[in-house]
Amino acid sequence: xxxxxxxxxxxxxxxxxxxxxxxxxxxxxxxxxxxxxxxxxxxxxxxxxxxxxxxxxxxxxxxxxxxxxxxxxxxxxxxxxxxxxxxxxxxxxxxxxxxxxxxxxxxxxxxxxxxxxxxxxxxxxxxxxxxxxxxxxxxxxxxxxxxxxxxxxxxxxxxxxxxxxxxxxxxxxxxxxxxxxxxxxxxxxxxxxxxxxxxxxxxxxxxxxxxxxxxxxxxxxxxxxxxxxxxxxxxxxxxxxxxxxxxxxxxxxxxxxxxx
Amino acid sequence: xxxxxxxxxxxxxxxxxxxxxxxxxxxxxxxxxxxxxxxxxxxxxxxxxxxxxxxxxxxxxxxxxxxxxxxxxxxxxxxxxxxxxxxxxxxxxxxxxxxxxxxx
Numbered sequence: 001x002x003x004x005x006x007x008x009x010x011x012x013x014x015x016x017x018x019x020x021x022x023x024x025x026x027x028x029x030x031x032x033x034x035x036x037x038x039x040x041x042x043x044x045x046x047x048x049x050x051x052x053x054x055x056x057x058x059x060x061x062x063x064x065x066x067x068x069x070x071x072x073x074x075x076x077x078x079x080x081x082x083x084x085x086x087x088x089x090x091x092x093x094x095x096x097x098x099x100x101x102x103x104x105x106x107x108x109x110x111x112x113x114x115x116x117x118x119x120x121x122x123x124x125x126x127x128x129x130x131x132x133x134x135x136x137x138x139x140x141x142x143x144x145x146x147x148x149x150x151x152x153x154x155x156x157x158x159x160x161x162x163x164x165x166x167x168x169x170x171x172x173x174x175x176x177x178x179x180x181x182x183x184x185x186x187x188x189x190x191x192x193x194x195x196x197x198x199x200x201x202x203x204x205x206x207x208x209x210x211x212x213x214x215x216x217x218x219x220x221x222x223x224x225x226x227x228x229x230x231x232x233x234x235x236x237x238x239x240x241x242x243x244x245x246x247x248x249x250x251x252x253x254x255x256x257x258x259x260x
Numbered sequence: 261x262x263x264x265x266x267x268x269x270x271x272x273x274x275x276x277x278x279x280x281x282x283x284x285x286x287x288x289x290x291x292x293x294x295x296x297x298x299x300x301x302x303x304x305x306x307x308x309x310x311x312x313x314x315x316x317x318x319x320x321x322x323x324x325x326x327x328x329x330x331x332x333x334x335x336x337x338x339x340x341x342x343x344x345x346x347x348x349x350x351x352x353x354x355x356x357x358x359x360x361x362x363x364x
Contacts, residue, residue: 100337196347203350241343248340 002213038140059087119243126235148194159253298356303354
């Protein structure tokens, strides 16, 4: 009974009828496949986005109130445990990591919203699966592939913006007469990146949820407690890995500053 | 590794592989091969991943031991390396799980 989601209480979610109702209003070319088995992931993803936005607003309100006071209050971290503090620590850590990996603070600042959004969204989605009765929205390849497509667009955009046509030339390899062999390989490895990002996250979350379900069947409340600890560790690691790979792909596209 | 047991082992493996038609004669379900394949594949993937990740972690730890101040800079490429190996194992697990629907 590990396959239960509170979102099934909303009418039309359990068997994906609401997806088919949406698909009726779309043109035929826009509908790829109605994956109704994991239709629960769509309202769950919306709920995660709502939580992220609420957290962001509360943190920003804390910062605004500190700025309104003026003086030393706005530059010094808040006293105690507050959403503004948590957000500042988290975003500062992500920015430092991105600036170090990219070797350039401007590029890190330019693409920082994507890195932070990806990390926070994937983290909260993963952790939602550990709450009893919820299925994580990252436990469905479709929602993961949506995030991976955004990452794909971002690192391609970064490549074309920073290097122009040199981005395509970079994929052709070092010498021109090897480009015939190297270019398809590089193109394929670039196209497979969103797929591996999505599938890696999906399988990690699916295996963890399966583990929670099986351990619940064995010893009801004791054994899953250990696996919730493992699950939260895996959630953090997978969210970090997703963001790490985003930063690394942008680094590889931008070219480490050695193509000038 | 020229031992007298090597030829015996190879003969056993050959017998196992060749005797498949004999099994099929009395209703041996070919779906069982999928179960065996998924299990052995997962074991091999775990073996390769364990060896590879062990080497990556070992060289990262050695680098940190030589230069403790660079621990943060060494940790990031180590994680990148570990992730790529782990992905392959997860693909094997997912593929085996997908194939388990076709048992029997």
